[in-house]
Amino acid sequence: MLNLIIADAEVETVPAEVAGHRVIRWHARQRGRRPVEIILNSGLHHAAMRKLVDGDRRGRPDIAHLCLLLALDAPLNREGLLRVYLHTRQNKVISVDPSTRLPRVLNRFEGLLEHLFLTGEAPPGKPLLRLEEATLADLVRRLQPKRTITFSDRGQRKPLAEVFAGLSKADNACILVGGFPSGDFLSDVSSISDEQVCIDPELLTAPTVVSRAIYAYEEALGITRSRLGR
Structure with a gap:
Protein backbone atom coordinates (compact mmCIF):
# COMPACT_ATOMS: atom_id res chain seq x y z
CA MET A 1 0.00 0.00 0.00
CA LEU A 52 0.52 38.44 3.04
CA VAL A 53 3.45 36.64 4.65
CA ASP A 54 4.71 34.14 2.05
CA GLY A 55 2.32 35.75 -0.39
CA ASP A 56 4.51 34.70 -3.31
CA ARG A 57 3.77 30.99 -2.71
CA ARG A 58 0.28 30.95 -1.22
CA GLY A 59 -3.08 30.56 -2.91
CA ARG A 60 -2.26 27.63 -5.20
CA PRO A 61 -5.22 25.22 -5.17
CA ASP A 62 -4.38 24.41 -8.79
CA ILE A 63 -1.29 22.45 -7.69
CA ALA A 64 -3.31 20.31 -5.28
CA HIS A 65 -6.06 19.87 -7.87
CA LEU A 66 -3.74 18.51 -10.55
CA CYS A 67 -1.86 16.27 -8.09
CA LEU A 68 -5.11 14.75 -6.87
CA LEU A 69 -6.46 14.21 -10.39
CA LEU A 70 -3.28 12.41 -11.44
CA ALA A 71 -3.21 10.24 -8.32
CA LEU A 72 -6.87 9.23 -8.38
CA ASP A 73 -6.69 8.37 -12.10
CA ALA A 74 -3.64 6.13 -11.64
CA PRO A 75 -3.90 2.35 -12.13
CA LEU A 76 -2.47 2.00 -8.61
CA ASN A 77 -5.59 3.64 -7.18
CA ARG A 78 -7.82 1.42 -9.32
CA GLU A 79 -6.05 -1.58 -7.80
CA GLY A 80 -6.97 -0.33 -4.32
CA LEU A 81 -3.32 0.18 -3.39
CA LEU A 82 -3.23 3.97 -3.00
CA ARG A 83 -4.44 6.32 -0.29
CA VAL A 84 -4.21 10.06 -0.81
CA TYR A 85 -4.05 12.87 1.74
CA LEU A 86 -3.69 16.63 1.44
CA HIS A 87 -1.92 18.46 4.26
CA THR A 88 -2.08 22.28 4.26
CA ARG A 89 0.08 25.06 5.67
CA GLN A 90 -2.49 25.58 8.46
CA ASN A 91 -2.15 21.93 9.54
CA LYS A 92 -5.45 20.82 8.13
CA VAL A 93 -5.58 17.34 6.62
CA ILE A 94 -7.97 16.30 3.87
CA SER A 95 -8.51 12.55 3.52
CA VAL A 96 -9.56 11.56 0.01
CA ASP A 97 -11.70 8.48 -0.57
CA PRO A 98 -10.17 6.33 -3.37
CA SER A 99 -13.50 6.33 -5.25
CA THR A 100 -13.59 10.13 -5.45
CA ARG A 101 -14.15 11.62 -8.90
CA LEU A 102 -13.02 15.21 -8.59
CA PRO A 103 -14.32 18.02 -10.79
CA ARG A 104 -11.95 18.54 -13.71
CA VAL A 105 -12.49 22.30 -13.73
CA LEU A 106 -10.60 24.30 -11.10
CA ASN A 107 -13.41 26.64 -10.07
CA ARG A 108 -15.71 23.67 -9.38
CA PHE A 109 -12.93 22.05 -7.36
CA GLU A 110 -12.64 25.26 -5.36
CA GLY A 111 -16.38 25.14 -4.73
CA LEU A 112 -15.98 21.64 -3.34
CA LEU A 113 -13.15 22.84 -1.08
CA GLU A 114 -15.23 25.79 0.14
CA HIS A 115 -17.98 23.42 1.24
CA LEU A 116 -15.39 21.13 2.82
CA PHE A 117 -13.81 23.95 4.85
CA LEU A 118 -17.24 25.06 6.05
CA THR A 119 -18.68 21.68 7.03
CA GLY A 120 -15.74 19.29 7.35
CA GLU A 121 -17.16 16.94 4.69
CA ALA A 122 -17.83 17.09 0.95
CA PRO A 123 -19.69 16.61 -1.28
CA PRO A 124 -23.04 16.99 0.53
CA GLY A 125 -24.93 13.75 1.08
CA LYS A 126 -22.10 11.37 0.25
CA PRO A 127 -18.87 12.77 1.69
CA LEU A 128 -15.72 11.58 -0.08
CA LEU A 129 -13.46 14.28 1.33
CA ARG A 130 -13.04 14.75 5.08
CA LEU A 131 -11.27 17.59 6.87
CA GLU A 132 -9.51 17.42 10.23
CA GLU A 133 -6.92 19.31 12.24
CA ALA A 134 -3.58 17.49 12.26
CA THR A 135 0.09 18.21 11.70
CA LEU A 136 2.07 16.38 9.06
CA ALA A 137 3.87 14.46 11.81
CA ASP A 138 0.52 13.47 13.35
CA LEU A 139 -0.67 12.10 10.02
CA VAL A 140 2.48 10.10 9.33
CA ARG A 141 2.42 8.61 12.84
CA ARG A 142 -1.19 7.56 12.34
CA LEU A 143 -0.38 5.81 9.06
CA GLN A 144 2.47 3.86 10.68
CA PRO A 145 4.43 3.33 7.46
CA LYS A 146 7.30 0.90 7.13
CA ARG A 147 9.16 3.56 5.17
CA THR A 148 8.56 7.29 4.72
CA ILE A 149 10.18 8.93 1.69
CA THR A 150 10.21 12.66 1.03
CA PHE A 151 10.85 13.93 -2.49
CA SER A 152 12.97 17.06 -2.29
CA ASP A 153 15.56 18.81 -4.44
CA ARG A 154 17.68 18.90 -1.27
CA GLY A 155 17.59 15.15 -0.83
CA GLN A 156 20.12 12.54 -1.87
CA ARG A 157 20.20 12.01 -5.62
CA LYS A 158 18.78 8.62 -6.44
CA PRO A 159 17.38 6.98 -9.60
CA LEU A 160 13.62 6.76 -9.34
CA ALA A 161 13.73 3.05 -10.13
CA GLU A 162 15.62 2.45 -6.86
CA VAL A 163 13.38 4.47 -4.55
CA PHE A 164 10.91 1.66 -3.82
CA ALA A 165 13.35 -1.25 -3.88
CA GLY A 166 12.59 -3.90 -1.28
CA LEU A 167 8.94 -2.98 -0.75
CA SER A 168 6.00 -5.31 -1.30
CA LYS A 169 2.25 -4.76 -1.59
CA ALA A 170 1.91 -5.75 2.05
CA ASP A 171 4.28 -3.01 3.17
CA ASN A 172 2.73 0.28 4.24
CA ALA A 173 4.86 2.92 2.50
CA CYS A 174 4.42 6.71 2.63
CA ILE A 175 5.69 9.38 0.25
CA LEU A 176 5.65 13.15 0.81
CA VAL A 177 5.47 15.57 -2.11
CA GLY A 178 5.43 19.32 -1.54
CA GLY A 179 2.20 20.99 -2.64
CA PHE A 180 3.73 24.45 -3.12
CA PRO A 181 5.18 26.29 -6.15
CA SER A 182 8.60 27.25 -4.75
CA GLY A 183 10.73 27.27 -1.63
CA ASP A 184 11.00 24.49 0.92
CA PHE A 185 8.71 22.53 3.22
CA LEU A 186 7.28 24.47 6.16
CA SER A 187 6.98 21.26 8.18
CA ASP A 188 10.03 19.52 9.60
CA VAL A 189 10.09 16.65 7.11
CA SER A 190 13.57 15.52 8.16
CA SER A 191 12.28 14.36 11.54
CA ILE A 192 9.55 12.16 10.04
CA SER A 193 11.30 10.84 6.91
CA ASP A 194 13.43 7.73 6.64
CA GLU A 195 15.05 9.33 3.62
CA GLN A 196 14.82 12.40 1.41
CA VAL A 197 15.49 11.78 -2.25
CA CYS A 198 16.12 13.96 -5.30
CA ILE A 199 15.13 12.26 -8.54
CA ASP A 200 16.27 14.87 -11.06
CA PRO A 201 19.00 17.53 -11.28
CA GLU A 202 16.38 20.11 -12.26
CA LEU A 203 13.39 21.24 -10.24
CA LEU A 204 10.26 19.25 -11.05
CA THR A 205 6.71 20.39 -10.40
CA ALA A 206 4.66 18.61 -7.76
CA PRO A 207 2.29 16.99 -10.30
CA THR A 208 5.27 15.65 -12.25
CA VAL A 209 6.79 14.13 -9.10
CA VAL A 210 3.44 12.61 -8.11
CA SER A 211 2.89 10.96 -11.48
CA ARG A 212 6.46 9.67 -11.74
CA ALA A 213 6.53 8.36 -8.17
CA ILE A 214 3.27 6.47 -8.52
CA TYR A 215 4.42 4.93 -11.81
CA ALA A 216 7.75 3.92 -10.26
CA TYR A 217 5.91 2.23 -7.40
CA GLU A 218 3.66 0.40 -9.87
CA GLU A 219 6.73 -0.82 -11.78
CA ALA A 220 8.59 -1.86 -8.63
CA LEU A 221 5.69 -4.02 -7.51
CA GLY A 222 4.95 -5.42 -11.00
CA ILE A 223 1.49 -3.89 -11.11
CA THR A 224 1.73 -2.72 -14.72
CA ARG A 225 2.75 -6.18 -15.96
CA SER A 226 0.06 -7.82 -13.85
CA ARG A 227 -2.69 -5.61 -15.27
CA LEU A 228 -1.56 -6.17 -18.86
CA GLY A 229 -1.60 -9.93 -18.32
CA ARG A 230 -5.30 -10.08 -17.48
Whole structure:
Protein backbone atom coordinates (compact mmCIF):
# COMPACT_ATOMS: atom_id res chain seq x y z
CA MET A 1 0.00 0.00 0.00
CA LEU A 2 1.26 3.44 -0.92
CA ASN A 3 0.17 6.49 1.06
CA LEU A 4 0.64 9.73 -0.85
CA ILE A 5 0.68 12.96 1.16
CA ILE A 6 0.66 16.29 -0.67
CA ALA A 7 2.43 18.14 2.13
CA ASP A 8 2.31 21.82 3.10
CA ALA A 9 -0.12 22.39 0.24
CA GLU A 10 -1.01 26.00 -0.39
CA VAL A 11 -4.74 25.48 -0.02
CA GLU A 12 -6.61 27.78 2.36
CA THR A 13 -9.59 30.06 2.70
CA VAL A 14 -8.98 33.79 2.41
CA PRO A 15 -7.15 35.08 5.52
CA ALA A 16 -8.97 37.74 7.54
CA GLU A 17 -6.20 40.32 6.98
CA VAL A 18 -6.96 40.55 3.24
CA ALA A 19 -10.68 39.72 3.30
CA GLY A 20 -11.62 43.39 2.98
CA HIS A 21 -9.72 43.93 -0.27
CA ARG A 22 -12.01 44.95 -3.13
CA VAL A 23 -10.82 42.06 -5.35
CA ILE A 24 -11.66 39.54 -2.63
CA ARG A 25 -15.03 41.13 -1.88
CA TRP A 26 -15.96 41.16 -5.56
CA HIS A 27 -15.04 37.51 -6.01
CA ALA A 28 -16.93 36.52 -2.86
CA ARG A 29 -20.08 38.23 -4.15
CA GLN A 30 -19.72 36.33 -7.42
CA ARG A 31 -19.56 33.04 -5.50
CA GLY A 32 -22.31 33.93 -3.07
CA ARG A 33 -20.11 33.56 -0.02
CA ARG A 34 -18.47 35.67 2.65
CA PRO A 35 -14.90 36.75 1.77
CA VAL A 36 -13.33 34.47 4.40
CA GLU A 37 -15.24 31.47 3.01
CA ILE A 38 -13.76 31.43 -0.47
CA ILE A 39 -10.52 29.69 -1.43
CA LEU A 40 -7.47 31.90 -1.78
CA ASN A 41 -6.31 31.88 -5.41
CA SER A 42 -3.19 33.77 -6.46
CA GLY A 43 -4.40 33.92 -10.04
CA LEU A 44 -7.44 35.94 -8.97
CA HIS A 45 -6.34 37.55 -5.72
CA HIS A 46 -2.70 38.50 -6.38
CA ALA A 47 -3.38 42.21 -5.80
CA ALA A 48 -4.70 41.44 -2.32
CA MET A 49 -1.94 38.97 -1.49
CA ARG A 50 0.97 41.39 -1.73
CA LYS A 51 0.82 42.09 2.01
CA LEU A 52 0.52 38.44 3.04
CA VAL A 53 3.45 36.64 4.65
CA ASP A 54 4.71 34.14 2.05
CA GLY A 55 2.32 35.75 -0.39
CA ASP A 56 4.51 34.70 -3.31
CA ARG A 57 3.77 30.99 -2.71
CA ARG A 58 0.28 30.95 -1.22
CA GLY A 59 -3.08 30.56 -2.91
CA ARG A 60 -2.26 27.63 -5.20
CA PRO A 61 -5.22 25.22 -5.17
CA ASP A 62 -4.38 24.41 -8.79
CA ILE A 63 -1.29 22.45 -7.69
CA ALA A 64 -3.31 20.31 -5.28
CA HIS A 65 -6.06 19.87 -7.87
CA LEU A 66 -3.74 18.51 -10.55
CA CYS A 67 -1.86 16.27 -8.09
CA LEU A 68 -5.11 14.75 -6.87
CA LEU A 69 -6.46 14.21 -10.39
CA LEU A 70 -3.28 12.41 -11.44
CA ALA A 71 -3.21 10.24 -8.32
CA LEU A 72 -6.87 9.23 -8.38
CA ASP A 73 -6.69 8.37 -12.10
CA ALA A 74 -3.64 6.13 -11.64
CA PRO A 75 -3.90 2.35 -12.13
CA LEU A 76 -2.47 2.00 -8.61
CA ASN A 77 -5.59 3.64 -7.18
CA ARG A 78 -7.82 1.42 -9.32
CA GLU A 79 -6.05 -1.58 -7.80
CA GLY A 80 -6.97 -0.33 -4.32
CA LEU A 81 -3.32 0.18 -3.39
CA LEU A 82 -3.23 3.97 -3.00
CA ARG A 83 -4.44 6.32 -0.29
CA VAL A 84 -4.21 10.06 -0.81
CA TYR A 85 -4.05 12.87 1.74
CA LEU A 86 -3.69 16.63 1.44
CA HIS A 87 -1.92 18.46 4.26
CA THR A 88 -2.08 22.28 4.26
CA ARG A 89 0.08 25.06 5.67
CA GLN A 90 -2.49 25.58 8.46
CA ASN A 91 -2.15 21.93 9.54
CA LYS A 92 -5.45 20.82 8.13
CA VAL A 93 -5.58 17.34 6.62
CA ILE A 94 -7.97 16.30 3.87
CA SER A 95 -8.51 12.55 3.52
CA VAL A 96 -9.56 11.56 0.01
CA ASP A 97 -11.70 8.48 -0.57
CA PRO A 98 -10.17 6.33 -3.37
CA SER A 99 -13.50 6.33 -5.25
CA THR A 100 -13.59 10.13 -5.45
CA ARG A 101 -14.15 11.62 -8.90
CA LEU A 102 -13.02 15.21 -8.59
CA PRO A 103 -14.32 18.02 -10.79
CA ARG A 104 -11.95 18.54 -13.71
CA VAL A 105 -12.49 22.30 -13.73
CA LEU A 106 -10.60 24.30 -11.10
CA ASN A 107 -13.41 26.64 -10.07
CA ARG A 108 -15.71 23.67 -9.38
CA PHE A 109 -12.93 22.05 -7.36
CA GLU A 110 -12.64 25.26 -5.36
CA GLY A 111 -16.38 25.14 -4.73
CA LEU A 112 -15.98 21.64 -3.34
CA LEU A 113 -13.15 22.84 -1.08
CA GLU A 114 -15.23 25.79 0.14
CA HIS A 115 -17.98 23.42 1.24
CA LEU A 116 -15.39 21.13 2.82
CA PHE A 117 -13.81 23.95 4.85
CA LEU A 118 -17.24 25.06 6.05
CA THR A 119 -18.68 21.68 7.03
CA GLY A 120 -15.74 19.29 7.35
CA GLU A 121 -17.16 16.94 4.69
CA ALA A 122 -17.83 17.09 0.95
CA PRO A 123 -19.69 16.61 -1.28
CA PRO A 124 -23.04 16.99 0.53
CA GLY A 125 -24.93 13.75 1.08
CA LYS A 126 -22.10 11.37 0.25
CA PRO A 127 -18.87 12.77 1.69
CA LEU A 128 -15.72 11.58 -0.08
CA LEU A 129 -13.46 14.28 1.33
CA ARG A 130 -13.04 14.75 5.08
CA LEU A 131 -11.27 17.59 6.87
CA GLU A 132 -9.51 17.42 10.23
CA GLU A 133 -6.92 19.31 12.24
CA ALA A 134 -3.58 17.49 12.26
CA THR A 135 0.09 18.21 11.70
CA LEU A 136 2.07 16.38 9.06
CA ALA A 137 3.87 14.46 11.81
CA ASP A 138 0.52 13.47 13.35
CA LEU A 139 -0.67 12.10 10.02
CA VAL A 140 2.48 10.10 9.33
CA ARG A 141 2.42 8.61 12.84
CA ARG A 142 -1.19 7.56 12.34
CA LEU A 143 -0.38 5.81 9.06
CA GLN A 144 2.47 3.86 10.68
CA PRO A 145 4.43 3.33 7.46
CA LYS A 146 7.30 0.90 7.13
CA ARG A 147 9.16 3.56 5.17
CA THR A 148 8.56 7.29 4.72
CA ILE A 149 10.18 8.93 1.69
CA THR A 150 10.21 12.66 1.03
CA PHE A 151 10.85 13.93 -2.49
CA SER A 152 12.97 17.06 -2.29
CA ASP A 153 15.56 18.81 -4.44
CA ARG A 154 17.68 18.90 -1.27
CA GLY A 155 17.59 15.15 -0.83
CA GLN A 156 20.12 12.54 -1.87
CA ARG A 157 20.20 12.01 -5.62
CA LYS A 158 18.78 8.62 -6.44
CA PRO A 159 17.38 6.98 -9.60
CA LEU A 160 13.62 6.76 -9.34
CA ALA A 161 13.73 3.05 -10.13
CA GLU A 162 15.62 2.45 -6.86
CA VAL A 163 13.38 4.47 -4.55
CA PHE A 164 10.91 1.66 -3.82
CA ALA A 165 13.35 -1.25 -3.88
CA GLY A 166 12.59 -3.90 -1.28
CA LEU A 167 8.94 -2.98 -0.75
CA SER A 168 6.00 -5.31 -1.30
CA LYS A 169 2.25 -4.76 -1.59
CA ALA A 170 1.91 -5.75 2.05
CA ASP A 171 4.28 -3.01 3.17
CA ASN A 172 2.73 0.28 4.24
CA ALA A 173 4.86 2.92 2.50
CA CYS A 174 4.42 6.71 2.63
CA ILE A 175 5.69 9.38 0.25
CA LEU A 176 5.65 13.15 0.81
CA VAL A 177 5.47 15.57 -2.11
CA GLY A 178 5.43 19.32 -1.54
CA GLY A 179 2.20 20.99 -2.64
CA PHE A 180 3.73 24.45 -3.12
CA PRO A 181 5.18 26.29 -6.15
CA SER A 182 8.60 27.25 -4.75
CA GLY A 183 10.73 27.27 -1.63
CA ASP A 184 11.00 24.49 0.92
CA PHE A 185 8.71 22.53 3.22
CA LEU A 186 7.28 24.47 6.16
CA SER A 187 6.98 21.26 8.18
CA ASP A 188 10.03 19.52 9.60
CA VAL A 189 10.09 16.65 7.11
CA SER A 190 13.57 15.52 8.16
CA SER A 191 12.28 14.36 11.54
CA ILE A 192 9.55 12.16 10.04
CA SER A 193 11.30 10.84 6.91
CA ASP A 194 13.43 7.73 6.64
CA GLU A 195 15.05 9.33 3.62
CA GLN A 196 14.82 12.40 1.41
CA VAL A 197 15.49 11.78 -2.25
CA CYS A 198 16.12 13.96 -5.30
CA ILE A 199 15.13 12.26 -8.54
CA ASP A 200 16.27 14.87 -11.06
CA PRO A 201 19.00 17.53 -11.28
CA GLU A 202 16.38 20.11 -12.26
CA LEU A 203 13.39 21.24 -10.24
CA LEU A 204 10.26 19.25 -11.05
CA THR A 205 6.71 20.39 -10.40
CA ALA A 206 4.66 18.61 -7.76
CA PRO A 207 2.29 16.99 -10.30
CA THR A 208 5.27 15.65 -12.25
CA VAL A 209 6.79 14.13 -9.10
CA VAL A 210 3.44 12.61 -8.11
CA SER A 211 2.89 10.96 -11.48
CA ARG A 212 6.46 9.67 -11.74
CA ALA A 213 6.53 8.36 -8.17
CA ILE A 214 3.27 6.47 -8.52
CA TYR A 215 4.42 4.93 -11.81
CA ALA A 216 7.75 3.92 -10.26
CA TYR A 217 5.91 2.23 -7.40
CA GLU A 218 3.66 0.40 -9.87
CA GLU A 219 6.73 -0.82 -11.78
CA ALA A 220 8.59 -1.86 -8.63
CA LEU A 221 5.69 -4.02 -7.51
CA GLY A 222 4.95 -5.42 -11.00
CA ILE A 223 1.49 -3.89 -11.11
CA THR A 224 1.73 -2.72 -14.72
CA ARG A 225 2.75 -6.18 -15.96
CA SER A 226 0.06 -7.82 -13.85
CA ARG A 227 -2.69 -5.61 -15.27
CA LEU A 228 -1.56 -6.17 -18.86
CA GLY A 229 -1.60 -9.93 -18.32
CA ARG A 230 -5.30 -10.08 -17.48
